[in-house]
């Protein structure tokens with residue numbers, strides 16, 4: 087039975103299922119060029135801007151690690167979490183996007199822990215799964231998709247982070 091891939095938040099990232107050109111999606115103000123993520127669709131939040139059209143823009147695929155931490159304990163309610171399932175620690179990364187001049191939070195890709203990260207390291211955004219959402223007794227449920235940050239192996243092209251490649 088095919089599972090339905092459902093974005094955790096609609097419109098925050100591309101979702102074509104292939105991951106070939108996976109991007110976070112923000113909006114850019116036509117008047118002041120400010121970029122917003124999470125996207126702003128109603129009005130420009132720049133207090134010095136008289137307001138312009140907000141158009142959807144893909145954010146840079148790569149950025150640099152600004153900070154990171156990990157969550158080793160289950161958050162209290164109302165965090166949705168099944169207490170009967172062992173808590174899986176996760177790693178949270180704050181990534182600076184140079185072109186957009188902003189920091190975007192996200193979980194690190196599976197298998198990436200704090201020991202694998204360093205401030206200033208180049209990371210790239212990749213499609214990820216937040217939860218398979220399978221209810222007790224059910225065989226399958228929706229696959230809740232999200233974005234993850236994954237370190238870019240160094241020693242390759244030497245490409246600097248933050249470029250809107």
Ligand SMILES: [Zn+2]
Nearest residue numbers: 115118130135
């Ligand atoms: Zn503006």
